[in-house]
Amino acid sequence: MNNSKDKVANIDLTEYKYHMFSRPFGIGTYPNDNFLRWEDDNTRYGVLVYSKPVPIADFSHYSLVPITEAEMLDGKTIYLKDIPISLKVIVNHRGVYIFELTFTVGKEEHKDCNSIENVMRYLEEGNYSYSNS
8 A cells, every 4th residue: 555545445545434332432442543433323332433553552452343454354365374364354242343254174174263453463564465366
């Protein structure tokens, strides 16, 4: 991505959205940098909207789940070494967005789940790789 106004997978990247999942909106409950607004989306605590991505380190501190980044990766394939892993966004029993990871080892297909935060962190750290092609 060259700048925050790029479009990836038909998603407008001029705004980045994050679900609040463990506390209501209020002073000290969200990162202030690049904050645009809070939206009521009929979930328990609503959505925060930013002009730039929130750092991954802030996800757990403020109990945020990235919506925009999850939508960007939904349906994509990432790689652990040479093993392709398909990503699918699902909602767990607590209403939190997570990734279902599907991969094949030998002839057996496996499914696992992981947080969007962890998958993004592993990509950032180079544990997983991603190709736009």
